[in-house]
Amino acid sequence: MxxxxxxxxxxxxxxxxxxxxxxxxxxxxxxxxxxxxxxxxxxxxxxxxxxxxxxxxxxxxxxxxxxxxxxxxxxxxxxEDTSKYIEIKSPIIGTLYRKPSPDKPVFVKVGDTIEAGDTVCIIEAMKLFNEVESEVSGKIVKVLIEDSSPVEFDQPLFLIDPS
Known part of the structure; x- marks a missing residue:
């Protein structure tokens, strides 16, 4: 435990x-x-x-x-650099998965350009899989959490460069 x-x-x-x-x-x-x-x-x-x-x-x-x-x-x-980036935060407590299934590639990786509404990961909470969508467009600068890791509410998951 x-x-x-x-x-x-x-x-x-x-x-x-x-x-x-x-x-x-x-x-x-x-x-x-x-x-x-x-x-x-x-x-x-x-x-x-x-x-x-x-x-x-x-x-x-x-x-x-x-x-x-x-x-x-x-x-x-x-x-200093992180102040210009936007954080994508966890909307719920659960287990984060960066892939739609174990044999598929990750939703996003560092360097990918994303649009608002793109799915960046999935969080499992009580056997329900919830897609986490980006609210902003930009470039993924950093992934802050590993695949299959537990996450807390409002925990930063990704850093996005909106420029």
Missing amino acids: DLKEIQNLIKFVAKSGANEVKLEMGDVKITIKTGAEKTETNYFQQAAPVSMPVQVQPEVQAVPAVAAEPAAPAAESSG
């Missing part, structure tokens, strides 16, 4: 009004307590094979580590 999933779980518990939620998946145990005055406690236990969290955990750690390292130096070196 990665940090984004834990954050989403905390948000869900806060909205549900539950006072305390305990989650156990294999060797991972999470307890979330809210300041609510209710005495109701919800327990969720999911039996998961021990090998499953081991497989998921390294993959999740590897993707942010790779994505975080190039993003930090790029932000420092081109801090």
Whole structure:
């Protein structure tokens, strides 16, 4: 279970009004307590094979580590340049896919010229695939997120040069 999933779980518990939620998946145990005055406690236990969290955990750690390292130096070196670019941001929380299917090419890549209304990626949220369309015309300058990565609401995905 990665940090984004834990954050989403905390948000869900806060909205549900539950006072305390305990989650156990294999060797991972999470307890979330809210300041609510209710005495109701919800327990969720999911039996998961021990090998499953081991497989998921390294993959999740590897993707942010790779994505975080190039993003930090790029932000420092081109801090002034990004002010003239327009960001395409995520309209929802979900998983970003840069291709319409695994065997197809990406929607857009760095250097591509796009028009307003062109699809730049797909975000899957609760088994629904939502196309993200560009609101501006221009040239793709930078792709800020890797394929099959989780995204948050309003997270920048692409930088567009409108000129």
